[in-house]
Amino acid sequence: MTTIASALQAVRQRIELAATAADRPVAAIQLLAVSKTFPAAAVRQAYAAGQRAFGESYVQEAMDKILALNDLPLKWHFIGPLQSNKTRPVAESFAWVHSVDRARIAERLSAGRPAGLPDLQVCLQVNIGGEASKGGVAPEELPALARHVQTLPRLKLRGLMAIPEPTADVEKQRRDFRMLRELLEQLNSQGFQLDTLSMGMTGDLEAAIAEGATIVRVGSAIFGEREKA
Numbered sequence: 001m002t003t004i005a006s007a008l009q010a011v012r013q014r015i016e017l018a019a020t021a022a023d024r025p026v027a028a029i030q031l032l033a034v035s036k037t038f039p040a041a042a043v044r045q046a047y048a049a050g051q052r053a054f055g056e057s058y059v060q061e062a063m064d065k066i067l068a069l070n071d072l073p074l075k076w077h078f079i080g081p082l083q084s085n086k087t088r089p090v091a092e093s094f095a096w097v098h099s100v101d102r103a104r105i106a107e108r109l110s111a112g113r114p115a116g117l118p119d120l121q122v123c124l125q126v127n128i129g130g131e132a133s134k135g136g137v138a139p140e141e142l143p144a145l146a147r148h149v150q151t152l153p154r155l156k157l158r159g160l161m162a163i164p165e166p167t168a169d170v171e172k173q174r175r176d177f178r179m180l181r182e183l184l185e186q187l188n189s190q191g192f193q194l195d196t197l198s199m200g201m202t203g204d205l206e207a208a209i210a211e212g213a214t215i216v217r218v219g220s221a222i223f224g225e226r227e228k229a
């Protein structure tokens with residue numbers, strides 16, 4: 001059985017190889033360990049192996065885990081679908097939210113962010129490929145949402161996130177990630193200063209890094225296969 005420490009090491013090596021192949025500094029790519037569905041004990045093992053940033057997708061599960069691990073200096077990233085009646089605990093306990101896809105969610109996160117904490121770091125989730133089920137703002141609506149989020153107090157707009165349709169076709173993976181990068185570049189050419197592309201998971205992190213990912217969100221390659229929901 002692979003341990004979490006050795007699995008993490010293998011993922012770090014994949015990131016290094018992909019960064020080298022893309023002629024990018026490995027330090028430009030942050031590994032987010034996606035611990036959803038795995039217990040606090042698994043997060044502790046990853047922490048012991050040097051991992052500090054963890055991603056969660058379900059609010060209640062995340063809150064239980066954050067409480068159980070509050071003796072550790074961890075950075076929590078919310079990456080799942082967010083309903084407007086569940087924004088408060090996310091605003092209070094997370095450092096980042098990657099999945100903001102509408103104004104109302106952003107406004108509620110802004111209102112719920114305690115003044116004593118650093119600004120909540122935000123990525124806008126974009127629906128690449130137009131799949132209705134995956135969530136995310138349509139590319140045409142992205143600039144208006146970005147302008148709005150930029151005005152909200154206690155939020156810091158950092159960049160874009162996407163979950164493209166899974167495919168083994170590496171060229172297709174790269175086209176999807178390239179589209180997200182180009183959307184970020186377009187926003188920056190309009191005066192935004194976004195520095196974050198949250199893209200790439202266990203199956204496609206190499207393609208994401210080749211196209212400029214700055215955060216890769218990796219779950220099963222670190223913690224093992226999840227039970228199918």
Ligand SMILES: *Cc1c(COP(=O)(O)O)cnc(C)c1O
Pocket residue numbers: 034036057079080163201202203217218219220221
């Ligand atoms: C579950 C999840 C991941 C991790 O997926 P793996 O394929 O297990 O690496 C990444 N991003 C999001 C948004 C997720 O929900």
